[in-house]
Amino acid sequence: MSTTEAATETAPGLRVVQDATCTFCGCVCDDMELTVEGDRITKAKNACVLGKAWFFNHHVEDRPEALIDGQPAGYEQAMDRAAEILLSARFPLTYGLSDTTTEAQRVALAITDWIGGIVDTTTSVCHGPSGIAFQGVGEVTCSLGEVKNRADYVIFWGGNPAESHPRHFTKYSLMPKGEFVPNGRKDRTAVLIDVRKTKSAKAADHFLQVKPRRDFELAWALRALARGVELDPSIEETTGISLETLEEIMDGMKKAKFGVILFGMGLTMTRGKHLNSEAVLALARDMNEHTRWSAKPMRGHGNVTGADNVVSWSTGYPFGVHLGSGFPRFNPGEFTASDVLARGEADAALIIASDPMSNFSQPARDHLEGIPSVVLDPKLSDTARTASVAFTTSTYGINTGGTVYRMDDVPIPLRPAFDSPYKSDLEILRGIESRIRQRQLAESLPDPAASGA
Amino acid sequence: MAEPFILIPGRTSQQGVTLNEGKYTEGYRVEISTLQVAPEDMQRLELEDGDLVRVYNEVGEFTVPCVTARGDELPPGMLFISYGDNSSRLMGGDTQGCGMPDSKGLDVFLETATVSE
Numbered sequence A: 001m002s003t004t005e006a007a008t009e010t011a012p013g014l015r016v017v018q019d020a021t022c023t024f025c026g027c028v029c030d031d032m033e034l035t036v037e038g039d040r041i042t043k044a045k046n047a048c049v050l051g052k053a054w055f056f057n058h059h060v061e062d063r064p065e066a067l068i069d070g071q072p073a074g075y076e077q078a079m080d081r082a083a084e085i086l087l088s089a090r091f092p093l094t095y096g097l098s099d100t101t102t103e104a105q106r107v108a109l110a111i112t113d114w115i116g117g118i119v120d121t122t123t124s125v126c127h128g129p130s131g132i133a134f135q136g137v138g139e140v141t142c143s144l145g146e147v148k149n150r151a152d153y154v155i156f157w158g159g160n161p162a163e164s165h166p167r168h169f170t171k172y173s174l175m176p177k178g179e180f181v182p183n184g185r186k187d188r189t190a191v192l193i194d195v196r197k198t199k200s201a202k203a204a205d206h207f208l209q210v211k212p213r214r215d216f217e218l219a220w221a222l223r224a225l226a227r228g229v230e231l232d233p234s235i236e237e238t239t240g241i242s243l244e245t246l247e248e249i250m251d252g253m254k255k256a257k258f259g260v261i262l263f264g265m266g267l268t269m270t271r272g273k274h275l276n277s278e279a280v281l282a283l284a285r286d287m288n289e290h291t292r293w294s295a296k297p298m299r300g301h302g303n304v305t306g307a308d309n310v311v312s313w314s315t316g317y318p319f320g321v322h323l324g325s326g327f328p329r330f331n332p333g334e335f336t337a338s339d340v341l342a343r344g345e346a347d348a349a350l351i352i353a354s355d356p357m358s359n360f361s362q363p364a365r366d367h368l369e370g371i372p373s374v375v376l377d378p379k380l381s382d383t384a385r386t387a388s389v390a391f392t393t394s395t396y397g398i399n400t401g402g403t404v405y406r407m408d409d410v411p412i413p414l415r416p417a418f419d420s421p422y423k424s425d426l427e428i429l430r431g432i433e434s435r436i437r438q439r440q441l442a443e444s445l446p447d448p449a450a451s452g453a
Numbered sequence B: 001m002a003e004p005f006i007l008i009p010g011r012t013s014q015q016g017v018t019l020n021e022g023k024y025t026e027g028y029r030v031e032i033s034t035l036q037v038a039p040e041d042m043q044r045l046e047l048e049d050g051d052l053v054r055v056y057n058e059v060g061e062f063t064v065p066c067v068t069a070r071g072d073e074l075p076p077g078m079l080f081i082s083y084g085d086n087s088s089r090l091m092g093g094d095t096q097g098c099g100m101p102d103s104k105g106l107d108v109f110l111e112t113a114t115v116s117e
């Protein structure tokens, strides 16, 4: 894709790209002003500390186009080998997908469908439990634009946006002046609920230090108060929060005009998992008997929300989908990556922009290391190092255009800064898909020799 | 003697920054290999910043240097480490049918270690 749109040449060899998009975290800030010198970004105005690290460290590295069994290879040869691996597998797994464009995600899903595999995304090990909870109790939702313009009571639960989503407070949830909160921060009440008193606590009016693994009980205590049920003061022993504080918080929640709970992986990764998310989603739903409340998960990777959208609109389910029976089947625990690897079931893997070799459970890592795998990543990772075929790719948002979904399900276009000599995920996946289809079609045609033609 | 703790692996901004610099940089390696311990626990266990500790559960173990957590960020009895290879070593394969292994709030034991990894 051309990188010249919206770019102005300010001095020879120096360009400024306006309104570029940062894809490092789920905030997907689309107000970046990037200064580009050759194949490097040297300034990233408006980016936070993470965004700057993202833009400054994704220059073009001198690596082979691909590695086959650790040996340098060209793209064509590597795509041939990747197609062979995937076609010979009986229970292949496609995994990752949260750091690539929606266009590439669609092709990865199509490949999985052609080969009858499982498609799972990093959602299963971040907000997958929330995805399960949505199916149980629904999601009273809103966009970050509504949060910015309306929210006067904001609860951050089980997350540390100050470190994981540094611009969330200033761009969307706390500081901005909005249509119905004209004084910005002064018009909002902020609550942080967490087991640790993180850096985010400074930004909150109230910090509720919940006991570890007691989020479920805390959410149900608040649900009870929302319904007017009397609670015993011993709730403090259970949750770590006094009844008086809980009543004060509930009073504020009921008086709010527009409240929102933004919840993180402190809920989904801790014992209880989908039941924790379900309790918080149900609390937001219950609060609508009093006033307007929503709940949104805080999403980590730049396009993990896109992965959920693509897998959902294609199969009807958000992650952990088995396509080997000719129709989609969803069963977390059975068809999720961590499980099919830890149980030693998958016999090949296609991994896009993800590093399960460094963040999956030990049994899952042990199995993944022993099966053939095809890995696409702009950077070298433990997963790429152990791959049968490892492709070097360009970086989405920096070299490659396309679409990503912000954490509130709003699609945002990318405006790349400079071209890369490496192919994009989309180009490589299309190459693999066309090889797979050619082979499949050739094999399904009647053999002319056998028919005597 | 080993003491029981609850381990919270999580993200830090330093982890995010060094992740972009590269997973094979010294900065990233140090960030994911440093265990934060509450000041009260450091004192009680007579630990100093930089001392090696071994953290283990029924799944696996790691040995890393510890540091005192900032201010009152961590309550006693709780440990924090940036997500990464070390924290994953303590994650079991069981997801209780939901796809997500127990990844935060892990029951672990901590003891001082005398030898480096």
Ligand code: SF4
Pocket (backbone or CB within 6 Å): A022, A023, A024, A025, A026, A027, A028, A029, A046, A047, A048, A049, A050, A051, A052, A165, A166, A167, A168
């Ligand atoms: S908040 Fe997230 S998307 Fe925005 S600049 Fe920082 S890292 Fe990038």
